[in-house]
Amino acid sequence: MTRTRESRAAPGVPDHVIETTDLTKVYGKGDGNRRQSYAVRALRGVSITVDRVEFVAIMGPSGSGKSTLMNLLGCLDRPTDGTYLLEGEDVSRLNKEKLAGIRNRRIGFIFQSYNLLPRLAAAKNVMLPLMYNGHQNLSEEEMLERAVAALESVGLGDRIGHRPSELSGGQQQRVAIARALVNGPSLVLADEPTGNLDSRSGDEIMALLRQLHQDGATIVMVTHSAHDASNAERIIALRDGRVIDGDFDVEAAGPLESVTAREGGGR
């Protein structure tokens, strides 16, 4: 994975993988996607930057806007206002087709509930992003090769033919991570990656993410868990759609409680 990423970091590409300016998201009025009679201001001007090869955790209580921010960062949605530069390219006004291409090639998603297709073997699941990558046009064999390599990199080289139902939760999440990495994305977005796992499997997944980061991945992770967040280099704390602390240095001290205390006990 490291190789791919370094080749992407060509001269002239800015160091910021993510740079948002005054991101605003209002649901309801003026937004055709959701039928609501009142407007919900989920984000009220969020400006953050994430540098290349950074590992950032986004924390905040329910309703703080972290899911909304995640959706915007993942190009699953467009902001009502503000700009989002992904590797220096403004992606905040792209249409659905273009956004799909960005998600496919530049972003790797890791979901809380893995989101593997149950009928497909692990390797086939990992191949999915390759199939939607119109820029590479790989043959079936090349895809399988890359998928197997990705699975090997997450320690599942011996599970390529297994279906999700034949794998443990931790293994399923590893398959999902392999899938997130297979297109060599600029940014890995993890949404509560340990939320469905027991603490031991969760720790393994966090160790894997740390390893990926050390190998050069840029990771943004949304989490409730202060324990997980301690793996990140930096924590962005959100509340009521605003950044209340954009540079909480995890290394500096242990008082993670100051962040988690604001959560009020999670969802």
Place this chain on the structure above:
Amino acid sequence: MSFWRTLKVAWEGLTLNKARSFLTTLGVIIGVAAVIVMMAVSAGAEAEIADQINALGANLIVVMPAFQRGGVAGGGRGSVGLEYPDDLEAIRRDVDGINGVSAEQSTRQEVKGDGNTLSDVSIVGTTADFPAVRDYQVMIGRFIADEDNERKNEVAVLGYTVAQELLGERSPVGQKIKIGSVNFVVIGVMEKKGVVGNEDYDARVYVPLTVIFKRYEVRRFGGDTLNTVLVSAESKNVMDEVMDQITTVLAREREVSPTEPDFNLMTQDSVIEAQASTTEAFRSLLGWVAGVSLVVGGIGIMNIMLVSVTERTREIGLRQALGARPRDVRLQFLLEAIILSLIGGVVGVLAGVGGSYLFGELGTMRTAVVPMSVPLAFVAAAAVGIFFGYYPATQAAQLDPIDALRHE
């Protein structure tokens, strides 16, 4: 995603629930099979009619005595028969563009020969032009000649079946047979022709017209007169011209005004038209039935596709997150619908063609699979797939990835 890969994904989606996919295609299968069978049945009916009409003789003009107003003349019969041989001869001599002129007068008699007896055989008295007019040729020996009629020769030409049943393997020409109480010499055997209309041509015996008049009680109009004279035109193009000539020649011969003739001319066209209008109504009814069943099949596909989109909302959301564009999603579901209907089309064509043959073999109905109906049924099936698959596919493509991913 490339087309072929999408096709594969669509196929995998369908094989996920084979029973349901099959039941969904059943509607299209029935619809397509119905289209093909219906077309085969009506084509069979048309072919049957066309065959019968052609078998009667091509480009045939039928001359009949007209029923006259007042009805006093002709002994109260209301019409005067056509004269033999004068009227026939006049047409034959003075009308251009004809293959022949003939008349037929029949009776039913017992036929004996070589120790065999056939009862109630149709004995047809006719003239030398009969083979040309009826498009029906002699297989062995010769047909009745003009001379046979002039001399009232007691010679007979046997229909194919009659020859088989009466004389078996023996060479028929020169054999003596007895028709009723009269002795005849066999001079020929006709080729096989089969049943035309309600008449089995092979089960008849052909003799000179004059012999029928002389020996048997068939003088329906008094004297040697005929109720029909058959004229065969050389081609369809000259039919009108030939009919005009017949009117002129016959009016002169019979000394009546050509504008008010005492005879009528009829062509096969009027018969064909009457038959055609019946089959037309039949066919349009069948067409509607088949069309409706195709539409019902299409609605079945749409229904299942909508269910499928709802069931797989989360999968759609995931695919979108991984980079599937709206058009990738639309194509995937559209292809599923098209695959379903095309498989329905293939199976339906096989069932339809098989069913048509089965109908033809087992039933009394004649069927002829129309070659055009196969591609037509395919196109119809594909159109049904695209038409009824488009809406569910668009629904899928328009899903919001965030909502779709959250869907339970």
